[in-house]
Amino acid sequence: MDLKAYLEERRALVNRALEAYLPRVRGPAFRVVEAMHYSLMAGGKRLRPILCLAAAEAVEGNPQEALPVACALEMIHTYSLIHDDLPAMDDDDLRRGRPTCHKQYDEATAILAGDGLLTEAFRLLGALASHFQDREAVLLEIIELVGAAAGYQGMVGGQMLDLQAEGRKITLKELETIHRLKTGALLTVSLRAGALVGGGSRVDVAHLTGFGEKFGLAFQITDDLLDVEGQASDMGKEPGMDARRQKATYPAILGPEQARQWARRLVEEAVEELEGFGDQAQPLREIARYLLVRRS
């Protein structure tokens, strides 16, 4: 399969849907909607929604049905980027090659834009009731799982740990916990939610969850490697930031070569989770292998 064409097509699909779900309507609080739109449509990879759609596909579901859930996940991801970039957090000026939300607007607007995207994600999920007729319990399960993955037991907790670890020496095990919570949880729930929407069996859902866990860790390791070795022109942000901030990373703890080897093994293990799946899981296999050669 042509992975590049597949990713492009899915990204375009997700972008069209996101535009529809967050219209830039004129209204009293237009400024915050503008800011939400600015960050949401800043042109990310759309990895979480694409994984969600691919997981629905992998269990022979209709990816179109998973599209609103996929969009809610991207809203949550974008909110987390906006808040993580704030001066009180990572204090970043650039994101996806453009000024961060608080640089483009101001801090208060950025906080509210993040809050607005997080809230809108859950509103959107609740509003899907009519799409899930006779399957409402599945939708509620997704809402619960997404809440757990995004909240203090997941992403919020991971960001807290990450901040607490800055400038301090941490162990490999601590680093793994941070990333399992900070990025792994939302990546994993993207696959799990997609599999649930697609009508996967409990066994299928468990395998896709396992895929997500391994994929999530491999993603983070290759992200850290990019920060060491990547090019600003490919990444849309400055490389070398982790080192400048004395942030613990996999290459820093393990050395780049061993980190790369570990990522390779994790990708293999992720792909093994898909052994029982047929051709319809091919996109997931390819996306996992792509991690090892990605440049952004």
Next chain:
Amino acid sequence: MDLKAYLEERRALVNRALEAYLPRVRGPAFRVVEAMHYSLMAGGKRLRPILCLAAAEAVEGNPQEALPVACALEMIHTYSLIHDDLPAMDDDDLRRGRPTCHKQYDEATAILAGDGLLTEAFRLLGALASHFQDREAVLLEIIELVGAAAGYQGMVGGQMLDLQAEGRKITLKELETIHRLKTGALLTVSLRAGALVGGGSRVDVAHLTGFGEKFGLAFQITDDLLDVEGQASDMGKEPGMDARRQKATYPAILGPEQARQWARRLVEEAVEELEGFGDQAQPLREIARYLLVRRS
């Protein structure tokens, strides 16, 4: 009825439930859970959850069933206070008589604690699936309504408008829009959600929604009056802050006497919405009338 005893009892009920829903478990991201707990258990009036329970009661539902929904609403209210108090927003040092979350912890932790409470509220709602067996669509409707009331079409939008209005002359109509979004939407949805959980008819739900809209506005007017006339010892925060910030308020625009008269009329209209309800709506009537004599 003894309103004071009723409010005490309901407050205690809500506080016990909140403690159970947000246990201070030791875990990797303990600091953010501590901060969430600090703000959530700082001893507010619990107005939104009490209104939610009272609305369930008013339609002859079991208030106990509405308790987790009521707790989710209080989590959302608390998150909004934490974020509104941030230096980039209203920059407040005191809340409910104690240091605000970012003063007690730090700014990053406060942002995350707010994010964590907002997310946990929706996770909790999703997790109620088993309590709503065969009524899952009602729960999803509540999630959608709460999301709309809390997000950019509601509370988040209202806070944006409020910030944009600071130091600027605004009309009475603009002030009403700000408060309808900023405080009215969440108060109203508390009643609406309670009525839905309680199994109220569409007509009942509409009347309780109408009650909420009038109550919400009356609440804001009396809140503004308290800021002019209240005592710090009763309020747990400094009065006179609105004037010092040149914030538009009802007493400032209308004069205190006319503002008080308007609040009185709104309370009457709110109570009229409950005409078709029996004794079981008495707590709501009393709570509305109490607005006119409250001291905190």
